[in-house]
Amino acid sequence: MNKKEKSDKNGISIFFDSIGHFISKNWGFILAFFLTFVVSMAIVWYDANTTETLASFAIEEYEIGQVADKTIYATKSLPEDMRYPVAIEKGEKVIRKGFPITEEEFFKLQKMADSPLYVDYRAFCDKILYLLLLSVLWIVLFNPVLLRKKVELKEVILECVLFVIVFFLTSFGMKNAIFQNPYTLPVMIPSVFSGFLVAILFGQTSALFFGALLALGVLGASSFQIVPTLYTLAVCVSSARIVMKIERRIDMVFASIMQAILSVVFIVFFKVMFNSDFNDAVFIFPGLAFNSFISGILVLGFLTPLESIMNTASVFRLMDLSDQNTPVLRKLLLTASGTHQHCMMVAQLAENACKEIGANALLARVGAYYHDIGKMEHPEYFTENNIDSANKHTDLNPSLSVSVIKSHIKLGVEKAHQLRLPKQIIDIIAEHHGNSVITYFYNKAKDKDTNVIPEDYSYPGNPPTTKESAVVMLADVCEAACKSLEKPTAQRLEKFIQELINKKIESNQLDNSALTFGELTKIRDTFVRILAAYYHGRIKYQNQKDPDATGDSESSEKDKSFTSDEDKSFSSEAKSDSISKDGDK
Incomplete structure (x- = not known):
């Protein structure tokens, strides 16, 4: 065998090995798409069998x-x-x-x-080709680059089921004389239900992409009628947008009412645009309104079991997890009060920063609440919990100290799995330190041994893969580091926080987060605004004493209190003086 034949054989072997690896890694997605295609093909066969x-x-x-x-x-x-x-x-x-x-x-x-x-085999083959093209479009749209998140199997399965249901009902409706009219067919298509469900469980972007695919599915199933297609696209987009603003389950009722009104408005618009009469309005308008309203009510009924089965980070699930009376957050407060306070502050920073950059603020807030639950196992080894006690790391070897510090990531992830927290929350817990070096103990160890390896003193996680996870990382490091900053004015905070962000950029911790420099600037400004307000100066009153100082406990009645007018006058002068000094500095 010559070199060329060996090269060709190796190339073929590599090709088939890569295909095998892809199939073994994505067999769940392949199976879901294959079954959806087979069921859709059966529906098309039924359609061709009875109409052509x-x-x-x-x-x-x-x-x-x-x-x-x-x-x-x-x-x-x-x-x-x-x-x-x-x-x-x-x-x-x-x-x-x-x-x-x-x-x-x-x-x-x-x-x-x-x-x-x-059977009209030509029409049957035409629709099969159409479904193949639709499948390709589905794969193109639902990829991590466009979707800006990793596509999960449970999301694909639910969307495949909804697509088959809509495709079947549309094809079935075309057989019925009542729904053969392009304006009456949308009455029986559960497009609003599908839009609501996907948007709540998997987010607005997924719902918009799926809405486009669903509309194209309706186009093929309705023998390429434009009105049902446009209606499906319109209600999927509107329903995905409406549910993004809700926070409580009762809000779904109002969202359903709003969508019912919009559904009627869409059909009125289409009738005017295509010069159609309103003779069938008595059936169409109430039918569409009922379809949209009952879809919202059905979504409420399906959400609870689907949230439990799929373990998704829906808005309602996140709101339930944000309750401070949940057992794990109560335990965090009682066993590690300093960590609990730190988590609350990180949550405030992360939530406001995500609002500024258009990320999922609720997910960031809840992720921040739970990001340090691994510290509950050994709270005394973390400085925020050592208010009155000595630092436990004083007499420990740096390598041992680092192993304790690093363990809170692993323990937090294990605890999150036990609590069945959504994957997005678990990712934030695992990624909020990335694989950055624990500088304090690394430098301490390096003073003793110059051959110390940085990897031994690094966190075991991966750098953040989402904007929310990256914002929590930045909020975590900024909140902790700014506590050690002397005289934390807005100018000093801005410079210090920018340095902290630059260090994360230089250590490649933000490479996979999709954050832009413009968004990092907005994040920095948000942190500065909140932390500057948090660390603002207080006025020292004339009779204020150091509680540890000794002295005459007696004081005049005048020193004990001020009149309200004197207090206001003193406060105003003190604040003016403080601002003047800061300006000079």
Whole structure:
């Protein structure tokens, strides 16, 4: 075997190995798409079996007395039956090109159209190709780059189920005389239900992309009618936008009412745009309003079991987890009060910063609440909990201290899995320190041994992969570090926080977070505004004494209190003096 043959063989081997690796890694997604495609293909087969003739023309295109534009032959023999008491012989000319269609010939055409033995294979293949193109579009849209998050199998499964339901109901509706009208068909399509459910469970971006795919699915299932397609797209977009503002379950009722109104408005708009009459408005308007309203109520019923089964970070689940009376947060408060206070402050910083950059503020806040729950196991080894006690790390070897500090990440992730917290929260817990070096103990160890490896003194996690996780990381380090800053004025805080952010950039901790420099500037300004307000100066009153100082406990009544006017005058002068001094500095 020469070198070229060996090279070709190795190339083929690598190619098949890569395919095998891809399949083994994504077999769940492949299976979900395959089953969805098979079920959709079965629906298309049913559709072609019951509505199309062998000549690839709908039966509605023919009528009695019409001059046939082509000759149609019977390729199969059909016996008489109760519904169609006429027989058709194989090879028979059912209609002849250039001759008017008689009543008997039209009757035979209907018999062929309704017969399962006559399938329009061309129309069937056309729709299969359409579904293949739709599948490719689905794969293109739902990738981490466009979606800006990792696509989970549970999301794909739910969307596949919803797509099949909508596709089937649309195809089924076209068989019913009531829903054959393009304006009445949307009454039975659960597009609002699908939009609500995907937006609440998986976010607005997923709902918008899925809404586009759902609209294209309706386009194919409705024999390419434009009105049901536009309606589906419009209500999916509006429903995804509406539910992004809700915070309580009762808000779903108001969201349903708003969507019911919008659904009617959309159809009115389409009727005006396509010059259609309003004769069927008595059926369409109440039907669409009921569809939209009941969809919101059904979503409320489905949400609780789906949130539990899929363990998603929906807005309602996050609101439940943000309750400070949950057992784990209560335990954090009692066992590690300093850590609890730190988490509350980090949550405030992260939430406001995410609002400024358009990220998920609620997810960041809840993630910050739980990001340090691993410290509950050994709270005494973390300085924020050592208010009156000595530092436990004073007499410990740096390597041992680092192992204790690093363990709070692993313990936090384990605790989060026990509590069945959503994956997004677990990711924040695991990523809020990234793989950065624990500088204090690394420098301390390096003073003793210059051959110390930085990796041994680094956190075991991965750098943040989402904006919310990165914001929590920055809020965590800024809140902790700014406590040690002397005279924390706004100018000093801004410079110090910028240095902290720069260090995270230089250590490649923000590379995978998709944060831009403009967003980092907004995050810094938000942190400065909140921390400057938190560390603002206080006025020292004339009779204020150091509680540890000794002296005469007696004081005059005048020194003990001020009149309200004197207090206000003193406060004003003190504040003016303080501002003047800060300005000089």
